[in-house]
Amino acid sequence: MATIYDVARLANVSITTVSKVLSNTPYVSARSKQRVQEAMRQLNYSPNLAARGLSNKHTYVIGLIVPSDPDTSFHDPFLLEIIRGVESTANTNDYNVLLSMSKQTNRRSAYRRFLHTGYIDGLVTVETYQGEINDKELDEHGIPRVSAGYREDLRPINTVHCDDRLGAYQAVSYLLSLGHRRIGIISGPKNFVVAIEARLQGVREALAEGGAEFDQRLVSYGDFTTESGYRAAQALLTLPERPSAIFAMNDRMAVGAMRYAREQGLRIPEDLSLIGFDDVPLTTIVEPPLTTIRQFPNMIGKTAADRLFALINGELETFPTIVLPVELVVRGTTRKCV
């Protein structure tokens, strides 16, 4: 592998000059510049990033910490899109991304490897359950960081997520517009970092606006798995006065609910309307395809990375939470209440 010395020798200049054309400094003669560039091409030269980082204090890599509890694998497609978003904008900025999916127990060591070894310039974290990320530790370290995806507004800075409140509001408003009055809610778990509270708030607002009442008995809690959706639907549909529609806080639980309803001989959407959240590929695989609230995980990843680079470059000291749009996608599981 060619080094800066090889280039300098071939171009007949000093390594300082080579370094200057590398960093695009203005004060280099056109002649030197051209010769250096020619030499670089001939030698197929790329600067060694470790060396550059050592003198630079920039490593040109960011860390990406994502949860990987196999039990929460429900979010795979969503998660993968976030990763992909981060990765693609990192690439366009000539940055590499170091990935950590370590389990809870290894989290600490992931931090160590990432932070204390001087390997990264910044960090984006995707959180699901509370307590996964140690804010204090990270803040003390002082590394630029942005939190992407699920995170609730515990910390109203440097985070980007979708408009959870609005999504839930749209879902319930739509059901109300179809004439549904008794609307069951399948919520996510309370210790989940995803904005359960924000979504419930959206539900309440829609209900209030539609002149319907929020009934706590119509709220059932799941853990985002299909099975928990099945059980939650069971609780909801065996109520004395069963709901005519259900809004589930993710698609998988909606699918679980769908299965339970079917087993009970309920037709969808004739006897029960159903609406999910996320818009993962699964929604168009089930029959009928699931009406849902779409999120844009790729955009979440891109935005997070973009802001992180602003932080790293000092263009930003901090930034207020960025809330990304959601949209209602009407498919086959919703229908007028009869």
Place this chain on the structure above:
Amino acid sequence: MATIYDVARLANVSITTVSKVLSNTPYVSARSKQRVQEAMRQLNYSPNLAARGLSNKHTYVIGLIVPSDPDTSFHDPFLLEIIRGVESTANTNDYNVLLSMSKQTNRRSAYRRFLHTGYIDGLVTVETYQGEINDKELDEHGIPRVSAGYREDLRPINTVHCDDRLGAYQAVSYLLSLGHRRIGIISGPKNFVVAIEARLQGVREALAEGGAEFDQRLVSYGDFTTESGYRAAQALLTLPERPSAIFAMNDRMAVGAMRYAREQGLRIPEDLSLIGFDDVPLTTIVEPPLTTIRQFPNMIGKTAADRLFALINGELETFPTIVLPVELVVRGTTRKCV
């Protein structure tokens, strides 16, 4: 951040000595060793990897290049498991992993960033379509590399994948044992790197052994998406003498086939048996749950990383293809032929 100088000063030794205890060299007095360790703890010291790498020629990071064509997102859960496997064994070896999911067009620059910047000690690649990876370029570079997952045996070294032939053999043998004689095959695309040929070979062997004939008209080609499975099933089920069972080369196509069959009023498994490949979560979400051939992507990732470290450490010069087990998982879509 503390440096090796800080530690040396505090422990009252030279940095050489600190470096020695860091690398666990035997010839250090117990006393020095203890003092150094104490100092490291007090300062919360971690060696700077860029510096170490610079003098070492080891960076302690491996690259992971995976395909990310949105169109092939079908493999997400499978892919994520491979990534997770690689990452976890990298971690236990104190290695970090640099991820690249660049699109085809950016592939080259991913290589550049990874290889020519001296950032990685080794590489694991996950390939899907032919031509995604430039073997020649990589071989010339001479970096240790292993290919994981889908890759066909074009290059019978340094690759790890599942036993494609056996999987297909098991699927078809099972259908034969249920009395099926006319068995439709929904194959993957021919330009896919996955071992389509090996699987077709397994099909032929099973058929021969069962005294049935291989009929090319019963083979339909899809591209691994649900939609292509739907269309392939259409081709197969409108044949003059329709098959009583179908083996699809992935679960998504099997699900597409399921949908088409249903639309035609065929009951599953009463009128048509169906068997997939991979065993992704989807299999247990559809109704009835899909009989399939299970792969172990996490193990593929782990094994690939493990072998890569052997390559990096010089314990191995090269290794012959590692073929991992598969297993038949009987669920609800297969039944005796009547």
Place this chain on the structure above:
DNA sequence: CTGAAAGCGCTTACAG
């Protein structure tokens, strides 16, 4: 067992 010194490949004041 211990440490001074050179070197890994770059960048950045600094002097010319």
Place this chain on the structure above:
DNA sequence: CTGAAAGCGCTTACAG
């Protein structure tokens, strides 16, 4: 505009 020199934080012969 150009280049000699110091320094980034480590490791590794080498001499003691």
